[in-house]
Amino acid sequence: METLEALQSRKAVRKYKKEQIKDSELDTILAAGGIAPIGLGDHASIHITVIQNPDLLSKVSKAVKTAVPAMEVPDPIYGAPTLIIVSSAPNERMPTIGDFNAACILENMLVAAADLGVGSVFMLSTILAFSNASLSKDLQIPIGFKPMAAAAFGYADEPVSKKELKNPYETTILR
Structure with missing residues (x-):
């Protein structure tokens, strides 16, 4: 699939089949995250957690x-069989760099998943759950690292349609 086709087929999937994604697909998704641009080139400040254990997924949910509590869905991770969390160690020089790094890493992963036919959804609400120290320990988030963002992955329960390639934003071009 070409890059623009993958971008056009990328969609926030909120209903997944129970079937786990293939290990080869997970490896490709993780590798795509691994080539994301990282601020200051500080790869050691990033930790990736992959959750495929149903009991841990239930705990996160x-x-x-x-x-x-205002989230009115039966399962906040939408029944996805895989959840990937990007955590970051603090950086005094650039305090918000972890947010940007996580966004870049996950966007690469989301586009790679679309290219593979794997559904996904970027999730910020999951991060609120990680203030629970016990959960962070269960998920083996390293001490000193803070979860920044997460994404759910799995096979979409419904077909994903291709979006039209267009710019829907008000845009100012200065030449």
Whole structure:
């Protein structure tokens, strides 16, 4: 698939089949995240957690529901069989760099997943659940690292249609 085709087929999937993604697809998704641009080139400041264990996924889902009670969905991770969390160690020189690094890493992963026919959704609400120290310990988030963002991955329960390539934003071009 060409890059623009992958971008056009990328969609926030909120209903997944129970089938786990293939190990080869997970490896490709992780590798795509690994080539994302990282601020200051500080790869050691990033930790990736992949959750495929159903009990841990259930714990995350329950923790999100507790942290975000206004969320009116039965499962805040939408039944996805894989959840990937990007955590970052603090950087005094650039305090917000972890947010940007996580966004770049996950966007690469989301586009790679679309290219592979794997559905995905970027999730910020899950991060609120990780203020629970016990959950962070269960998920083996390293001490000193803070979860910045997460994404769910799996096979979409419904077909994903290709979007039209267009710019929907008000744009100013200065020449």
